[in-house]
Amino acid sequence: MSTEKHGRQVGRGAKVRTAVLAATLAELADHGYAALTIDNIARRAGVHKTTIYRRWKDRESLVVDVLGEQIAVDIPMPDTGSVDTDLRDIARAFVAWVTSPAGQTIFAAIFSDAARIPGIVDARRQLFEEGPRRASSAISRAVQRGELPPDTDAEELIKTLIAPLYFRLAITTEPLDQAAADHAARVALAAARAGALSSTNTNPQ
């Protein structure tokens, strides 16, 4: 991926690349996208400014590259045999990732002005659509077990689960901890059991 030309001279390049990406992420976490300077990144990476410009077209390309590598959110999908605990585990895993240093940095970056870079918006949407899609199997198992109404919309349920957690993260200063995750799971479950998350939500009441 890196030096696709001849496969030569890989060692040095790889080291520089790693150092610059790490430095960029750190700078992004510390000062945000608007205050991101190439000189600072270069200094932090122990590399000269021109070296960065030789490997990346401009600031945007560098940021896209960094976030593209970091945006893998491997939340393991549980199968505990019960929706209650499945949903709870998903919510807890989301909270754990989002409050981790890496998660916090990614989030801050994704919701900074870096979001004006076309590639970033897509990555963000994809990030939040992958989870609900992957979780749908857990929901359909719950439906088969009779724990949820048969017409439950899996993606809608997961979004209902995540939304209040994300709301806390982005807006409120309330703590985002395990208790919050458990509470969100209870709320989403209650709504689903009441049939408010059916896929045919065109006919209200």
Next chain:
Amino acid sequence: MSTEKHGRQVGRGAKVRTAVLAATLAELADHGYAALTIDNIARRAGVHKTTIYRRWKDRESLVVDVLGEQIAVDIPMPDTGSVDTDLRDIARAFVAWVTSPAGQTIFAAIFSDAARIPGIVDARRQLFEEGPRRASSAISRAVQRGELPPDTDAEELIKTLIAPLYFRLAITTEPLDQAAADHAARVALAAARAGALSSTNTNPQ
């Protein structure tokens, strides 16, 4: 409010101030905070750069001033006699405001790198805490009518109502329309009726 010093020379000053604030908002909407230049604002306002610097300390002060004036979210609190319609109206009003040109600009600004300005974070939090607080009377009326469990947490209910809407706004590309508002109202109501939004949520199940 504006020229508190002697009350003199108000006419010109007020016009300039208005023009600059409007231009700043427009530039913010068009290019975001990171790409906000004083020269562009000045040109757009038909004013010279130095004039702006004489009235505002720097770019940050200007942005704080603009957002401070615009951040009034007067969502009228309904009293229809039923929680169903009360919640639905609140959700619809929120959606209407958030999808209006003014609302969109404010939102974009509030979630740009402008959020690194200390004053903006406070304003944002306040913006989202005022709603739930104001809505609590509607909820307590519903509790008194017996429509909701007696220990329902009013603020939690409103947050549960808003969160999925906000999630759509910030993440998903799904449309944020009246149907979405109604759906959110139904979900929040179902959770509340199931007792998942009680203020004593320390004991689950």
Next chain:
DNA sequence: ACCGTATGCAACTCTGAGTTGCGATAGCGT
């Protein structure tokens, strides 16, 4: 009509983006 104040204007400094040419060096194959 007058006076004071705010605005327009030009010319500055400073910082950071992005570029270029050249010399130094580190890693690869042999």
Next chain:
DNA sequence: ACGCTATCGCAACTCAGAGTTGCATACGGT
């Protein structure tokens, strides 16, 4: 171990935007 070559360091640029200053001018209230 040694040479070859791509990559890196360095210095010196251009360009744009933040923020400042001194002076001339136009506006608005009395």
